[in-house]
Amino acid sequence: MNKQLVSLSKFLSLVLRHQPEAIGMQLDAEGWLPIDELIENSKQRGTPITLKLLHEIVATSDKRRFSLSDDGLRIRANQGHSIAAVELNLQPLKPPDQLFHGTVAAFIESIREQGLHKRSRNHVHLSADEATAIKVAQRRGKPIILIIEAAKMHEANHAFYCSANGVWLTDKVPVEFIKFE
Numbered sequence: 159m160n161k162q163l164v165s166l167s168k169f170l171s172l173v174l175r176h177q178p179e180a181i182g183m184q185l186d187a188e189g190w191l192p193i194d195e196l197i198e199n200s201k202q203r204g205t206p207i208t209l210k211l212l213h214e215i216v217a218t219s220d221k222r223r224f225s226l227s228d229d230g231l232r233i234r235a236n237q238g239h240s241i242a243a244v245e246l247n248l249q250p251l252k253p254p255d256q257l258f259h260g261t262v263a264a265f266i267e268s269i270r271e272q273g274l275h276k277r278s279r280n281h282v283h284l285s286a287d288e289a290t291a292i293k294v295a296q297r298r299g300k301p302i303i304l305i306i307e308a309a310k311m312h313e314a315n316h317a318f319y320c321s322a323n324g325v326w327l328t329d330k331v332p333v334e335f336i337k338f339e
């Protein structure tokens with residue numbers, strides 16, 4: 159992705175996950191925005207984006223962060239929201255035996271005490287593969303990878319969801335399901 163697309167992708171993440179009010183809009187209950195209004199409002203607030211660029215971002219985003227509605231008229235972020243009212247309406251799914259969470263040393267003591275919390279987002283984010291968890295952690299520093307006993311959690315009635323871009327989501331991970339290695 160070139161610089162312009164990365165910058166517009168970050169703008170879309172801000173609007174579609176955290177602050178639609180930055181362009182004077184509100185997400186609907188499932189996190190969607192009408193694309194024509196998004197384009198118009200973004201232009202008025204100083205971030206011009208064309209339909210072509212928006213489609214290019216949806217198609218080429220390394221993590222497939224965004225989805226279009228079936229009719230192509232709306233867009234939403236696949237995960238990562240901090241707006242509590244957004245309900246993605248994902249189906250609960252049986253997770254793989256283990257999932258991964260990438261974090262950094264500064265958080266470990268607190269995670270050992272409290273387990274994993276969703277903090278500012280709507281879910282705890284878990285990865286199906288270790289390589290992805292390493293990338294998530296590298297945003298903050300030297301990666302520490304935690305192994306999550308997802309099947310055991312599921313047996314203990316913790317619900318899991320998988321976003322359209324393959325991120326596993328759950329409400330919290332109690333410490334007894336975390337392997338610190």
Ligand code: HQG
Pocket residue numbers: 171221223238260261262265266268269272273274275276277278279282283284293294295298325
């Ligand atoms: C940590 C990006 C102390 C947790 C990524 C993490 C992902 C605790 C941070 C997605 C804790 C939260 C999400 C506790 C959790 N005490 N620290 N009890 N429980 N933490 O950004 O998983 O590029 O909200 O380890 O790639 O890092 O934006 O979550 O370090 O998919 O599309 O608190 O965001 O995707 O940080 O990342 P975040 P995350 P995008």
